Amino acid sequence: MRTPLVLGNWKQNGSLATIADYAAEMAKQALPTTVEAGICPPALYVAAAINALKETKLAVGSQDCSEYSGGAFTGEINAAMISDMGCGYALVGHSERREMFGDTNARVADKFIAVKATDVTPVLCIGESLQDRESEKTFDVVGAQLRAVLEKTGEEGFIGGVIAYEPVWAIGTGLTASPEQAQEVHEFIRGVLAEFGETLKNSTRLLYGGSVNKDNARALFEKPDIDGGLIGGASLKVNDFAAVIQAAG
Numbered sequence: 001m002r003t004p005l006v007l008g009n010w011k012q013n014g015s016l017a018t019i020a021d022y023a024a025e026m027a028k029q030a031l032p033t034t035v036e037a038g039i040c041p042p043a044l045y046v047a048a049a050i051n052a053l054k055e056t057k058l059a060v061g062s063q064d065c066s067e068y069s070g071g072a073f074t075g076e077i078n079a080a081m082i083s084d085m086g087c088g089y090a091l092v093g094h095s096e097r098r099e100m101f102g103d104t105n106a107r108v109a110d111k112f113i114a115v116k117a118t119d120v121t122p123v124l125c126i127g128e129s130l131q132d133r134e135s136e137k138t139f140d141v142v143g144a145q146l147r148a149v150l151e152k153t154g155e156e157g158f159i160g161g162v163i164a165y166e167p168v169w170a171i172g173t174g175l176t177a178s179p180e181q182a183q184e185v186h187e188f189i190r191g192v193l194a195e196f197g198e199t200l201k202n203s204t205r206l207l208y209g210g211s212v213n214k215d216n217a218r219a220l221f222e223k224p225d226i227d228g229g230l231i232g233g234a235s236l237k238v239n240d241f242a243a244v245i246q247a248a249g
């Protein structure tokens with residue numbers, strides 16, 4: 001049995017004031033006890049978010065993690081620091097990092113391994129572009145992104161990690177993959193995991209991300225290989241995010 005997981009990725013949004021309001025409103029929401037949930041605010045606000053969300057069910061995560069363990073890497077934050085602050089999760093390989101900040105498959109694998117070496121759960125983000133999908137390369141691209149990590153970690157080194165499938169064409173566009181399109185790729189991902197071990201295949205939680213909102217979440221989460229979501233825009237509004245978490249229960 002895989003516990004559903006819903007994470008909000010705030011990207012470069014939020015402030016001390018919005019975090020305080022958000023936490024106060026979230027504390028009033030009845031969230032299902034059967035769902036794990038959290039938000040990933042900008043790194044600078046992790047401490048404030050952890051403190052503000054104490055009275056809620058929400059954990060806090062990091063949006064990225066350095067592949068290096070420490071030293072002269074200006075601007076970077078390592079896995080030990082993310083753990084030290086009390087984060088439950090760290091995203092690695094988000095498409096915005098891959099596209100705009102040069103995160104290659106090899107670097108993302110090293111980031112995953114760095115997070116996995118701590119008590120923080122790594123969330124490996126993978127997904128194809130519109131061009132990939134139109135040229136029928138979805139499985140090639142997603143498979144290569146996933147294998148780049150699995151070939152370095154093996155089953156043992158991956159177990160406990162989470163995968164978020166986020167088709168790039170569905171991120172922030174309002175174009176959601178249909179539940180059938182998402183399920184098809186999730187089933188493919190589980191097939192790749194099976195090449196590395198049955199336990200890995202059965203235990204790994206697979207999240208869908210890309211324009212998930214309170215209206216489309218339930219149909220996506222009902223699919224057999226979709227174990228929750230990674231939510232961008234809709235995670236910034238308490239009522240919307242709470243409804244998405246409820247849809248996973």
Ligand SMILES: O=C(CO)COP(=O)(O)O
Pocket residue numbers: 009094166170171172173174209210211212230231232233234
């Ligand atoms: O990139 C995403 C989450 O990481 C998805 O963003 P949206 O939900 O805003 O499309």
